[in-house]
Amino acid sequence: MSENCPHVLIFPYPAQGHMLPVLDFTHQLILNNISITILVTPKNLPILNPLLTKHPSINTLILPFPSHPSIPTGVENVKDLPADGFRSMMYNLGKLRDPIIEWFNNHSSPPSAIISDMFLGFTQEIATKLGIRRYVFSTSGALALSVVYSLWREMPGRKNTNDENEIFELTSIPNCPKYPWWQLSPIFRSYVKGDPNSEFIRECYLADIASYGLVFNTFTELENVYLDYLMKDLGHNRVWSVGPVLPPDQDDNSGSLNRGGSSSVLASEILAWLDTCEDHSVVYVCFGSQAVLTNKQMEELAIGLEKSGVKFILSAKRATKGHVSNDYGVIPSWFEEKIAGRGLVVRDWAPQVLILNHRAVGAFLTHCGWNSTLESLVAGVPMLTWPMGADQFANANILVDEHKVATRACEGAKTIPNSDKLAKLLVEAVQGNNVEERRARASELRKVALDGIKEGGNSFKDLVTFVNHLREEATKIKR
Numbered sequence: 001m002s003e004n005c006p007h008v009l010i011f012p013y014p015a016q017g018h019m020l021p022v023l024d025f026t027h028q029l030i031l032n033n034i035s036i037t038i039l040v041t042p043k044n045l046p047i048l049n050p051l052l053t054k055h056p057s058i059n060t061l062i063l064p065f066p067s068h069p070s071i072p073t074g075v076e077n078v079k080d081l082p083a084d085g086f087r088s089m090m091y092n093l094g095k096l097r098d099p100i101i102e103w104f105n106n107h108s109s110p111p112s113a114i115i116s117d118m119f120l121g122f123t124q125e126i127a128t129k130l131g132i133r134r135y136v137f138s139t140s141g142a143l144a145l146s147v148v149y150s151l152w153r154e155m156p157g158r159k160n161t162n163d164e165n166e167i168f169e170l171t172s173i174p175n176c177p178k179y180p181w182w183q184l185s186p187i188f189r190s191y192v193k194g195d196p197n198s199e200f201i202r203e204c205y206l207a208d209i210a211s212y213g214l215v216f217n218t219f220t221e222l223e224n225v226y227l228d229y230l231m232k233d234l235g236h237n238r239v240w241s242v243g244p245v246l247p248p249d250q251d252d253n254s255g256s257l258n259r260g261g262s263s264s265v266l267a268s269e270i271l272a273w274l275d276t277c278e279d280h281s282v283v284y285v286c287f288g289s290q291a292v293l294t295n296k297q298m299e300e301l302a303i304g305l306e307k308s309g310v311k312f313i314l315s316a317k318r319a320t321k322g323h324v325s326n327d328y329g330v331i332p333s334w335f336e337e338k339i340a341g342r343g344l345v346v347r348d349w350a351p352q353v354l355i356l357n358h359r360a361v362g363a364f365l366t367h368c369g370w371n372s373t374l375e376s377l378v379a380g381v382p383m384l385t386w387p388m389g390a391d392q393f394a395n396a397n398i399l400v401d402e403h404k405v406a407t408r409a410c411e412g413a414k415t416i417p418n419s420d421k422l423a424k425l426l427v428e429a430v431q432g433n434n435v436e437e438r439r440a441r442a443s444e445l446r447k448v449a450l451d452g453i454k455e456g457g458n459s460f461k462d463l464v465t466f467v468n469h470l471r472e473e474a475t476k477i478k479r
Contacts, residue, residue, distance in 0.1 A: 006112050006474030007035040009061070013117035014044050014089065015078040016289035017371050018139045021217045022117065023051050024245045025137060030055045032467040037111060039100070041065035043076040054248060061103060066095040079289050086119070087187055090204065091197045094122045104130055112474040115215065118145065121204025124211050133212040133473050140370050141218045142226035142241070143398060144391030146173050146233070151188045152205035172233070174225045175402075182412070183393045213238030215466060217245045217374065220458040221448045223398070238469075240462040244374040244449050247353060265344065267351040270313065271358065273344050277311055280362030280439070283426055284355050284381075286315035287367040291388050292328045296416050302335045304422030305343060310430055311360075312343045315350035356381050362439075363429035365409060368392040373399065380446035382406060382438040384429055388413040405442045 008029065012022040026036055037059040038048060045062060052058055065076045070088040078085045100123075104110045114134045116123040127134035138145050150170050158166055164182040181189065191198045208214075214234075218241050220227060231237050274282065285305070287293065293301065298316070305312055316331060336345055352372070355361060356379035364376045365384040373395050376383055383406035385396040399406035409425050410417040429435070452459040 005033050005035050006470050007037065007109060008470065009037050009039060009111040009114045009116075011039040011114060011116035011120055011123060012137075013093075013119045013139075014041065014076055015086075016047075017369055018117050018119070019044070019047055020247075021139050021243075021245050021371060022115075022137055023048065024247055025215070025217070025242065026058070027051060027055070027248050028242070028245065028463060029467065030058065032463070034467065034470060037061050039063065039096075041076045043074070051248075061100075063096055063099050063103075066092050068092040082292070084186065084190075087190060087197065087201065090119050090187075091200050093120060094200055094204075097122055097126060100126055101129065112477045113470055118208055119204070121207035121211075122200075124207035127212075132477060135213045135215055136208050136211050138214060138216045138218075140391040141373075141395060141398065142216055142223040142230055143173070143177070144370070144394040145214075145216075146170075146226050146230055147177055147179075147394055148185055148188070148391070149205065149209055149233075151184065152202055153209065155191075155202075174229050177394065177397065179393060183387075185391075186389050209234065213240070213466075213469075216241045217243035217370070219243050219449055219452045221452065222377070222403070222445070240466045242453075242459050242463045242466065244378050244453065244459075246378065246453070265346045267354055270344065270346065270351065270355060274313075274355070274358045274360040277360035279359050280435075281311050281430055282358075282360045283308075283310050283312045283363045283365060283384075283429055284315075284352075284361050285312055285365040286350055286352060286372070287317070287386070287388070288369040288372060289317070289349075290369075291367050291413070292317050294328055294414075294416075295330045298330060299332050300417050300419045301422065302332050303419035304417065304426065306335070306338055307419060307423035308426040309342075310426050312339075312426070313346060313350070313355060313361075314343060315346045315352070317348065353379075362435070363426075365426070365429075368395040368399065370395060374449075377405070377442065377445050378449055380439070380443045382429070382435075382442045384409040384425055386410040386417075403441065403445060405438055405445060407438075 010022060010026050012019045026038065030036060039061040040048060042062055042065065045060065048060065068088055071081065071092060075081060078089050112132055114123050114127050114132065115137050116134065118136050118138045118140065124134045147170060150172060156168055158181060160166055165180045167178055167180055168184060169176060169178045187201060191202065214230065220241055227239055227241055231239050305314065331345065353375055356364060356375055361381055363384060364381050365386060366372045366376065368385050368387045370391060383399055385400060385406050386409050387393045387396040396406065396408065400408055407425065409422060451457050454460060
């Protein structure tokens with residue numbers, strides 16, 4: 001470790017939507033002369049390959065994946081688990097505490113800081129024990145994290161345990177978010193007082209709040225009011241917004257390929273099909289790397305797409321090992337033949353950044369995951385929202401109510417959409433009266449986002465400030 005090149009341990013949470021932005025941020029740190037070690041378990045190592053190829057100087061710390069009764073043997077990433085697998089994964093990774101401390105103690109030049117995912121709060125205890133700083137990297141936006149932190153700190157209880165629509169009003173947060181019980185974080189809703197797993201998870205969130213600083217994949221102009229709130233709420237200004245964090249080489253598209261897994265359709269074939277379509281005529285439909293639609297949801301979505309007559313790309317995830325495969329992820333047998341030529345179905349992983357940035361794409365039906373939200377904004381593509389859980393309801397609020405670049409289509413992981421209503425919304429998304437207005441707002445946000453990461457922009461300045469901060473902290477430890 002030198003004064004100008006501090007050594008940092010990066011610990012991503014093993015989920016596609018969490019690993020990719022952390023690795024893109026790591027790329028930025030390397031460009032700013034930060035020495036990096038990345039911690040992963042064996043089966044997550046291939047996800048690092050594009051970054052390691054680009055930056056051979058990166059070291060890896062590969063620790064064996066601990067066993068857990070709720071996680072099938074051979075599974076080390078929540079993309080292979082149903083949505084409720086997040087809790088088991090959080091608790092299980094806590095078992096890496098002692099191996100991490102042992103690695104630090106045996107290292108000739110150990111890291112001067114830990115940057116770990118928002119779901120890895122137990123690393124705060126490690127940092128405290130080692131006398132170094134721990135920083136949270138948030139793959140959610142500032143509003144969503146404000147909501148989550150408020151819930152775990154205040155622990156609001158339900159007045160009626162049978163009322164899933166009981167409203168929770170978070171009065172301390174600007175614009176005072178209100179959510180029915182069923183829209184709150186499923187990890188929070190599953191909390192059981194005294195249960196070891198639940199108490200560990202709560203301690204992780206409280207440890208996030210106590211960490212030395214927060215790094216957000218967001219930008220000031222999108223969430224300024226919530227970033228300001230967090231600084232005031234936390235009592236310090238060590239909150240850096242460095243987003244949107246883009247894939248390396250986004251300009252020539254190479255950084256967008258091979259970013260998450262195999263696909264049933266080659267990226268070149270998808271782009272060739274899009275090339276045949278008129279500008280802004282295609283609706284892209286994707287619900288992220290985690291959500292798997294039930295067969296009934298898939299059927300109504302398929303009917304809606306067929307009725308609408310619009311051109312589309314549907315990215316549909318198959319059932320995982322944790323799903324009842326006969327009930328999830330099955331596309332109706334009639335569908336692909338009926339929409340041949342007008343629609344394209346992609347199973348498993350889709351090259352989303354490439355698709356969104358194509359001139360033919362005019363709207364995005366999305367679950368409002370934060371990565372998808374930012375990728376759509378950077379591409380200047382208006383959205384149709386179908387939030388299903390986690391931070392997605394908060395994200396939809398920002399898109400629909402605050403910035404008016406999206407329209408609500410559906411809500412809830414269990415909700416079955418009405419195919420007639422959905423068909424109408426799909427048509428309006430690319431041909432409606434308000435299309436140009438929404439597109440203009442999306443285009444303006446795109447410009448603001450991209451200007452922010454250029455030299456002199458707010459996100460660029462925050463990145464430089466954070467890097468300088470790491471150097472100063474490393475110097476203190478060295479002394």
